[in-house]
Amino acid sequence: MLYWLDLFGVSVFAISGVLAAGKKQMDPFGAIILGIVTALGGGTLRDLLLGSTPVFWVINPTYIILSIVTSFITLLISNKIKFPYKVLVVADAFGLTLFAVLGVQKSIMLGHGAWISIIMGMLSGVAGGITRDVLSNEIPLIFRKELYATIALLSGILFYVTESLNISTNLGMILSVLLGFGLRLFALKKKLSLPRFDYRKE
Amino acid sequence: MLYWLDLFGVSVFAISGVLAAGKKQMDPFGAIILGIVTALGGGTLRDLLLGSTPVFWVINPTYIILSIVTSFITLLISNKIKFPYKVLVVADAFGLTLFAVLGVQKSIMLGHGAWISIIMGMLSGVAGGITRDVLSNEIPLIFRKELYATIALLSGILFYVTESLNISTNLGMILSVLLGFGLRLFALKKKLSLPRFDYRKE
Amino acid sequence: MLYWLDLFGVSVFAISGVLAAGKKQMDPFGAIILGIVTALGGGTLRDLLLGSTPVFWVINPTYIILSIVTSFITLLISNKIKFPYKVLVVADAFGLTLFAVLGVQKSIMLGHGAWISIIMGMLSGVAGGITRDVLSNEIPLIFRKELYATIALLSGILFYVTESLNISTNLGMILSVLLGFGLRLFALKKKLSLPRFDYRKE
Numbered sequence: 284m285l286y287w288l289d290l291f292g293v294s295v296f297a298i299s300g301v302l303a304a305g306k307k308q309m310d311p312f313g314a315i316i317l318g319i320v321t322a323l324g325g326g327t328l329r330d331l332l333l334g335s336t337p338v339f340w341v342i343n344p345t346y347i348i349l350s351i352v353t354s355f356i357t358l359l360i361s362n363k364i365k366f367p368y369k370v371l372v373v374a375d376a377f378g379l380t381l382f383a384v385l386g387v388q389k390s391i392m393l394g395h396g397a398w399i400s401i402i403m404g405m406l407s408g409v410a411g412g413i414t415r416d417v418l419s420n421e422i423p424l425i426f427r428k429e430l431y432a433t434i435a436l437l438s439g440i441l442f443y444v445t446e447s448l449n450i451s452t453n454l455g456m457i458l459s460v461l462l463g464f465g466l467r468l469f470a471l472k473k474k475l476s477l478p479r480f481d482y483r484k485e
Numbered sequence: 486m487l488y489w490l491d492l493f494g495v496s497v498f499a500i501s502g503v504l505a506a507g508k509k510q511m512d513p514f515g516a517i518i519l520g521i522v523t524a525l526g527g528g529t530l531r532d533l534l535l536g537s538t539p540v541f542w543v544i545n546p547t548y549i550i551l552s553i554v555t556s557f558i559t560l561l562i563s564n565k566i567k568f569p570y571k572v573l574v575v576a577d578a579f580g581l582t583l584f585a586v587l588g589v590q591k592s593i594m595l596g597h598g599a600w601i602s603i604i605m606g607m608l609s610g611v612a613g614g615i616t617r618d619v620l621s622n623e624i625p626l627i628f629r630k631e632l633y634a635t636i637a638l639l640s641g642i643l644f645y646v647t648e649s650l651n652i653s654t655n656l657g658m659i660l661s662v663l664l665g666f667g668l669r670l671f672a673l674k675k676k677l678s679l680p681r682f683d684y685r686k687e
Numbered sequence: 688m689l690y691w692l693d694l695f696g697v698s699v700f701a702i703s704g705v706l707a708a709g710k711k712q713m714d715p716f717g718a719i720i721l722g723i724v725t726a727l728g729g730g731t732l733r734d735l736l737l738g739s740t741p742v743f744w745v746i747n748p749t750y751i752i753l754s755i756v757t758s759f760i761t762l763l764i765s766n767k768i769k770f771p772y773k774v775l776v777v778a779d780a781f782g783l784t785l786f787a788v789l790g791v792q793k794s795i796m797l798g799h800g801a802w803i804s805i806i807m808g809m810l811s812g813v814a815g816g817i818t819r820d821v822l823s824n825e826i827p828l829i830f831r832k833e834l835y836a837t838i839a840l841l842s843g844i845l846f847y848v849t850e851s852l853n854i855s856t857n858l859g860m861i862l863s864v865l866l867g868f869g870l871r872l873f874a875l876k877k878k879l880s881l882p883r884f885d886y887r888k889e
Contacts, residue, residue: 312634327534332731334740336536344600398748417619417821432716514836529736538738546802619821 285456289385292378293346297322297353299375300415302361307419311358317415318354323347324411329386329403333393372471376434380463383408383435384442384456397443404439405432430470438463487658491587494580495548499524499555501577502617504563509621513560519617520556525549526613531588531605535595574673578636582665585610585637586644586658599645606641607634632672640665689860693789696782697750701726701757703779704819706765711823715762721819722758727751728815733790733807737797776875780838784867787812787839788846788860801847808843809836834874842867 300321304314323340330338340346386407390400409432438459445455502523506516525542532540542548588609592602611634640661647657704725708718727744734742744750790811794804813836842863849859 312632316634331533331735332740332742332745334742334745336534336538336740338534338536341534341536341597341601344598347604348600395745396748398752399745402751413822418615430716432720514834518836533735538736538740540736540738543736543738543799543803546800549806550802620817 285385285453288381290345290349291374292381293322293349294353295371295374295378296325296382296411297350298357298371299412301354301357302371303415303419305361309419314358315351315354317418318357319347319350320418321411321415322350322353324414325382325386325407325409326411328410329389329407332406333390333395333403335389335393373468376464376467376471377460379408379431379435379467380438380460382411383439383463384459387439387442387446388452388456391443391446397447401436401439401443404442405435408432408435408439430467434463434467434470437466487587487655490583492547492551493576494583495524495551496555497573497576497580498613499552500559500573501614503556503559504573505617505621507563511621516560517553517556519620520559521549521552522620523613523617524552524555526616527584527588527609527611528613530612531591531609534608535592535597535605537591537595575670578666578669578673579662581610581633581637581669582640582662584613585641585665586661589641589644589648590654590658593645593648599649603638603641603645606644607637610634610637610641632669636665636669636672639668689789689857692785694749694753695778696785697726697753698757699775699778699782700815701754702761702775703816705758705761706775707819707823709765713823718762719755719758721822722761723751723754724822725815725819726754726757728818729786729790729811729813730815732814733793733811736810737794737799737807739793739797777872780868780871780875781864783812783835783839783871784842784864786815787843787867788863791843791846791850792856792860795847795850801851805840805843805847808846809839812836812839812843834871838867838871838874841870 297318300318301314303321304317309317323346326346327338327340330336383404385404387400387404389407390403395403412431441462442455442459445458446452499520502520503516505523506519511519525548528548529540529542532538585606587606589602589606591609592605597605614633643664644657644661647660648654701722704722705718707725708721713721727750730750731742731744734740787808789808791804791808793811794807799807816835845866846859846863849862850856
C-alpha cells in the first residue's frame with residue numbers, strides 16, 4: 284500500500300516537472316529529464332546527505348522507469364487533452380506531504396534523532412521542486428508559494444511525534460499526510476501565505 | 486589508450502566552461518572554476534549517485550590538475566588567437582559521447598543493470614554542461630540544443646548492447662562513440678532538433 | 688576554541704543567506720532555508736565529494752540547529768535595527784578563510800594529498816555562497832567579487848604548507864586565517880579585483 288502511494292507521488296511530481304518544461308518551450312527530451320529530476324530529486328538529496336548510497340532509485344529502478352514513462356505520457360497527451368490543472372495541484376499537495384512523511388520514516392529507520400529526521404523529511408518533500416525551478420532558471424517557487432515548505436515541515440513533525448508515542452506507523456502516517464494535505468488545500472483556497480520578508484540596504 | 490581519451494574529453498569540456506565564463510565577463514578565477522565544474526561535473530554526479538566515493542578525481546587527482554591547467558591555458562590564449570570554434574564543437578561532440586560510454590562501462594563494472602547503466606551514461610555525458618549553464622544563470626543548453634542528450638543516450642544504449650552480446654569492449658566502445666559522434670555532427674550540420682514542447686495554461 | 692570559531696563562521700554565513708533572501712522578497716520560511724544552505728553548503732559538498740557521509744551536520748546537529756536559530760533571529764531583527772553592514776562583511780571574510788582552513792585540515796586528516804586538500808579547502812569556503820546565489824537566481828558573486836575565491840585558495844595553501852613543515856596546527860591555522868582575513872579586508876578597501884575575462888565570439 285505504502286509502496287504504491289510512493290509511486291503515485293513520484294508520478295505526480297514527474298508530471299509537474301514536464302509541465303514546467305513546457306512553459307519554457309524546452310525540447311521533449313529536456314522535458315523528460317526535468318520530469319525525472321522533479322520526481323526523484325528530493326529522495327536523492329536525502330540519500331546523499333544520509334550517506335545511504337547507492338541512492339534509492341539505483342537500488343530499485345522501478346522509480347526511474349516510472350518517472351520516464353509518466354513524463355513520456357504527459358508529453359504525448361498534455362496538448363491533446365485539456366489538462367485538469369486542479370487535479371494536479373491537489374495531487375502535488377498529496378505528494379509533498381507523503382514524501383515528507385516517508386523522509387522522516389527513512390531517517391528514523393537509519394537511527395537519526397528528531398532534528399535530522401524532521402529536516403530530512405522536509406527536504407525530501409521540497410527538493411525536487413527546487414531543482415526543477417533552478418534548472419528552468421526561476422527563483423524556486425518554494426520561496427514564494429503558499430506555506431509550501433511550512434506544510435512539509437508540519438507533516439514531518441506530526442509523524443515524528445506519533446512515532447515517538449508508539450502510535451501505529453500506518454495510523455501516524457495517515458494522520459500526518461491528511462493534516463498536511465488538508466492544510467495545503469486550505470492555504471491554496473484561502474491564498475494563505477506568510478508575509479514577504481523584505482530587506483533592502485539603502 | 487582509453488585513459489588518454491578520457492583525459493582528452495576532460496580538457497575539451499574544461500575549455501567549453503572557460504569560454505562560457507568569458508561570455509559572461511566573469512573574473513579569471515571564476516572562469517577556471519567553471520572550467521573545472523564543466524569538465525568533472527558529469528563523472529562526479531555519477532559517482533555520488535552510485536555511492537562510489539570518494540569521487541574519481543579525489544582518488545586520481547590527475548583529472549582535476551588537468552582541468553586547472555587546461556582552463557588556465559585557455560584563459561591565456563583565448564583572446565590572443567582566434568579560437569577555432571568549429572574544432573571546439575567537434576571536440577565537444579566527441580567528449581559527450583565518450584563520457585556517456587565510459588559512464589555505462591563504470592556502471593556495468595559496479596554490477597548495475599541496463600536501465601541504471603544507460604541512465605548513468607547519459608548523466609555522465611550531460612551533467613557537466615548543465616552545471617556550467619546553471620552557474621552562469623542560463624537555461625541549460627541541453628534543454629534546447631540539437632539532439633544533445635538524445636545522442637548521449639543512443640551511444641550509451643549501443644554500448645550496453647555490444648557489452649551484452651560479448652563483443653570486445655574496445656570494439657563496442659569505438660563503435661558507440663563513432664555512432665554518437667557522427668550523429669551529433671550530422672545534427673549540427675543539418676540543424677536537426679526535436680520539435681519544441683510548448684505548454685501554456687491559459 | 689576551534690569548534691566555537693567554526694560555529695561562529697556558520698552563524699555569519701547564515702545571516703548573509705537570510706539577508707540575500709530579503710533582497711529578493713522571499714517568504715520567511717524560504718529565507719531560513721537560504722540561511723541554512725549558505726551556512727552548511729560548503730562543508731556538505733566537501734563531505735559528499737570525500738565520501739565522508741553522513742555529512743557533518745547529520746552527525747552533529749548542533750550546526751543545523753544553530754543555522755536555524757541564527758536565521759530566525761536575523762529575520763526578526765533585520766528590519767527593526769539598522770544592520771551593521773560593515774560588521775557583516777568583516778565577519779564574512781573571517782568565515783570564508785576559516786572554512787577554507789578547516790576544509791584543508793579535514794582533508795589532510797582523511798589522508799588526502801596537497802592538490803585535493805587545497806581544492807577541498809577552497810570549495811568549503813565558497814560553495815555555500817555559490818548555492819545561495821544560484822537559488823536566488825543570480826550569477827554567483829564569487830565569479831565577480833574582489834579576490835573572493837583567490838583568498839580562500841591562498842589561506843588553504845598557507846595552512847597546507849605549515850602542516851607540511853610540522854608547525855603546530857593551532858599556530859598554522861591562526862596564521863593562515865589572519866593572512867586571508869587581512870588580504871580580503873585590504874582587497875575590499877582598495878576595491879582590488881582581477882581584470883574581467885571577456886570572450887565574445889563575433
